[in-house]
Amino acid sequence: MKKYQIIYADPPWPYNAGAKKNGFSSSAYSSMKIEDICSLGVGEITDENAHLYLWTTNFFIPDAIKVLERWGFRYVTMLTWHKGRGGMGRYFQIDTEHILFGVKGKMPTLLLRSNHFDFKNPRKHSKKPNDFRDVIVERSGNLSRIELFARQKTEGWDVWGNEVESDIEL
Numbered sequence: 001m002k003k004y005q006i007i008y009a010d011p012p013w014p015y016n017a018g019a020k021k022n023g024f025s026s027s028a029y030s031s032m033k034i035e036d037i038c039s040l041g042v043g044e045i046t047d048e049n050a051h052l053y054l055w056t057t058n059f060f061i062p063d064a065i066k067v068l069e070r071w072g073f074r075y076v077t078m079l080t081w082h083k084g085r086g087g088m089g090r091y092f093q094i095d096t097e098h099i100l101f102g103v104k105g106k107m108p109t110l111l112l113r114s115n116h117f118d119f120k121n122p123r124k125h126s127k128k129p130n131d132f133r134d135v136i137v138e139r140s141g142n143l144s145r146i147e148l149f150a151r152q153k154t155e156g157w158d159v160w161g162n163e164v165e166s167d168i169e170l
Helices: 034-038 058-070 132-140
Strands: 004-009 046-056 074-082 096-104 145-148 158-160
Touching: 004 132, 034 058, 046 058, 046 132, 058 074, 058 096, 132 145
Parallel strands: 004 046, 004 145, 145 158
Antiparallel strands: 046 096, 074 096
């Protein structure tokens, strides 16, 4: 089985399971239970040294840390995407989403002239910025990589998800 050194994932967090209770509007997208996301065989396809880039929203940060750890990674830091428009939320209208960055084994990021990270990109509902994949390769290297929960096939990336023809089984 192929092993990946870069895992990029945008899980379908379960907003539907209590959207009104938690101040979110219901979604037209299918979702998964947290335990089902945790139980995916990501550890089986991950190299002993790897990076994880895991999308989450403010509401699901505690669950995302749980997923990250269950997939075999240790939490290192969080990257924030500033969408530039009002967002969702019960207490505050949040216009950000986050990527939890995790490491498995010993795999450093590439040193650049500047390690400053500020990611701003106009918001498109539920669609993540395509150029973030370039940031991943720039920081982690041109290594074996897969996008989980992919919506499209991207050159240089293997994919897995219910909206694309998957390259692997999970």
